[in-house]
Amino acid sequence: MYNSASTHSSSTKGLPGLDRVAFHNVAELEPAAGYGLYLRRIPRSVREHLNERGRFIAGEAGGCELRFVTMAPNIRVTLSLPETDGSVTVYKGGLFHSRHELQAGTIRTLQLSEPPRLAMAERDLLMKAGFAPEVWRICFGRYACVVCGVETFGHPLRPPVEGETPGKRWIAYGSSITYGENGSLPYISHAARRLAADVLGLGMSGSCHCEREMSNYLAAQQDWSFMTLELGVNMRDHMSPDEFRERTGYLLDQLVSRHPEKPVAVITIYPNFAGFPGSGIAEKDVHFNDILRSHVKRLDHPKLSLIEGNKVLDDLAGLSCDLIHPGDEGHIRMGENLARVLEGILQTQAV
Structure with missing residues (x-):
């Protein structure tokens, strides 16, 4: 799921530069009608076994990146x-570079400089x-996305190597709270x-149902350091x-x-309207x-934590x-709190 250019070399044939970039959080590249490749977080073989909403949410590009x-x-x-x-949204390393608004149904070329x-800053100071x-890093949101090419005008192009991206890799499975909204960063x-x-964001907006196929897919992943599972809020209205x-x-x-050697943390349902008097579903959240x-x-x-x-x-x-989805400030605070908790878990478990 953390994919390099070589993983998809056959799919990128004929598309300029795409054989020399890394596809982050992309499980599958799917040919688009006409030209280009869809970025898919979850492969079709798994998507087709998910609940009805999950089948198209899993095909969105939220959390996918070209690097x-x-x-x-x-x-x-x-x-x-x-x-x-x-x-x-475009970043250089961890630094914001630019944001580009795209209109549906048109091919757009981003001009980046x-x-x-x-070059004025010490490299180490920019790597926190x-x-x-x-x-x-070309970062995508909650929509289907087709990539067509990267042009560097004769200059060498390559995927990042070890040491240029974080060494710890985190799979985060959960609801729309984990997935986030278009144009804003989720707490993860x-x-x-x-x-x-x-x-590696595997939030499933309104469709985190832990289907057996999805569970098998998560368990089959190898290239990760720790995993979090935000479970329950999407299932309380659909199952006993x-x-x-x-x-x-x-x-x-x-x-x-x-x-057995990797840390996994289960997160209970985040506080929401269900806990307020008169909601009628508070008991189910507790259960x-x-x-x-x-x-x-x-x-x-x-x-297991x-x-x-x-x-x-x-x-x-x-x-x-x-009263269920966090706003921007809420996501920031949640990220700070979760990082503090996970840091303690990972230090204790020596990751």
């Missing part, structure tokens, strides 16, 4: 958002987030920056406590048995959270007006 290194002073990145308008002042400043991005970790217990138990059993706690207790594994959601979202004023 490359070049000394070219001018760069062109050509891409398209076939279905919906959206913004593409090397920032002249970066784990990314080297020479790494271009804020936490990853503070941990100097490379996050018994089914929730079975699905989440299967996922945790697979992860612990197949990766589902108790099920997650019981799994961790049952497995009694030294690498429980994180209480109210320790991460510890201020209800961090929510937006729908």
